[in-house]
Amino acid sequence: MHWAVTTYDTAFGYVSAHGAPLVDLLDPQPGEKIIDLGCGTGAFAAEIAERGAAVLGIDGSPEMIAQAKALHPELSFAIDDAHCFTTSESFDAVASNAALHWMTRDPDAVIARVHESLRPGGRFVGELGGEGNCAELIVAMQTAWRVFGLSEPELPWYFPSPAEYAGRLEEGGFTVRLLEHAERPSRMVEGPNGAADWIRVYAPGALAEVPPELVEPLLQRVNDLAAPALRRESGWVADYVRLRFAAVRKADGSSSVY
Numbered sequence: 117m118h119w120a121v122t123t124y125d126t127a128f129g130y131v132s133a134h135g136a137p138l139v140d141l142l143d144p145q146p147g148e149k150i151i152d153l154g155c156g157t158g159a160f161a162a163e164i165a166e167r168g169a170a171v172l173g174i175d176g177s178p179e180m181i182a183q184a185k186a187l188h189p190e191l192s193f194a195i196d197d198a199h200c201f202t203t204s205e206s207f208d209a210v211a212s213n214a215a216l217h218w219m220t221r222d223p224d225a226v227i228a229r230v231h232e233s234l235r236p237g238g239r240f241v242g243e244l245g246g247e248g249n250c251a252e253l254i255v256a257m258q259t260a261w262r263v264f265g266l267s268e269p270e271l272p273w274y275f276p277s278p279a280e281y282a283g284r285l286e287e288g289g290f291t292v293r294l295l296e297h298a299e300r301p302s303r304m305v306e307g308p309n310g311a312a313d314w315i316r317v318y319a320p321g322a323l324a325e326v327p328p329e330l331v332e333p334l335l336q337r338v339n340d341l342a343a344p345a346l347r348r349e350s351g352w353v354a355d356y357v358r359l360r361f362a363a364v365r366k367a368d369g370s371s372s373v374y
């Protein structure tokens with residue numbers, strides 16, 4: 117028997133998702149219309165476009181979209197909220213990298229908007245922080261805030277378990293083809309000062325209520341608390357845990373056949 121190796125490796129649902137580029141799981145085809153939801157400055161949208169698909173990048177941040185347009189003038193971008201965006205045409209796929217865990221207001225509303233924008237059979241492929249993401253970082257933050265007599269920091273993320281997110285996708289009219297929940301320790305590239313720099317970039321809201329004179333000692337305490345778990349000889353590592361999924365929009369009115 118001859119295996120079609122390329123297809124086996126990359127075809128939807130069979131790709132070895134862990135560690136492979138998300139774009140390979142999406143597997144964009146020339147001529148497909150694909151949304152990059154929470155596109156940021158458009159790097160992932162550009163990867164999708166390189167495979168010949170027509171991409172629309174959507175992001176709620178005007179600053180991100182301005183930068184995306186400047187960096188990738190040949191691509192289409194729009195400012196919109198993932199909880200309520202609408203499209204005038206059907207898309208073949210919606211992809212999202214490192215963005216769905218920021219869309220905390222109503223994850224079901226985001227899934228409903230994605231469903232609405234896809235043709236039946238269209239793909240929804242994404243990667244987000246999963247349950248346990250940044251657990252060491254978060255415990256270090258919460259402990260430091262307590263030590264300084266501050267109330268617990270407001271954290272801006274939603275890190276669902278695989279079971280929870282699969283349930284939401286199924287309830288939302290999708291068939292889940294692949295779902296992976298994997299540890300992905302990653303070098304912190306945000307700055308030399310470890311967890312402190314990471315918080316300034318990814319959780320600046322948590323610092324908003326902190327008296328200015330406490331910010332530096334508070335962040336230093338976070339570093340002290342997080343260092344045993346997250347500082348390596350080669351540098352700081354974030355304890356990322358990722359949820360990666362690929363789902364297909366069910367045909368309208370379809371039911372499972374056993």
Ligand SMILES: C[S@@+](CC[C@H](N)C(=O)[O-])C[C@H]1O[C@@H](n2cnc3c(N)ncnc32)[C@H](O)[C@@H]1O
Pocket residue numbers: 153154155156157158159160174175176177180196197198199212213214215218219
């Ligand atoms: C960490 S960035 C990821 C950007 C990009 N996908 C990437 O891979 O580099 C998260 C992005 O999600 C966007 N975002 C967060 N909440 C959003 C929402 N409700 N609607 C649309 N975009 C949102 C942010 O503006 C930000 O650009």
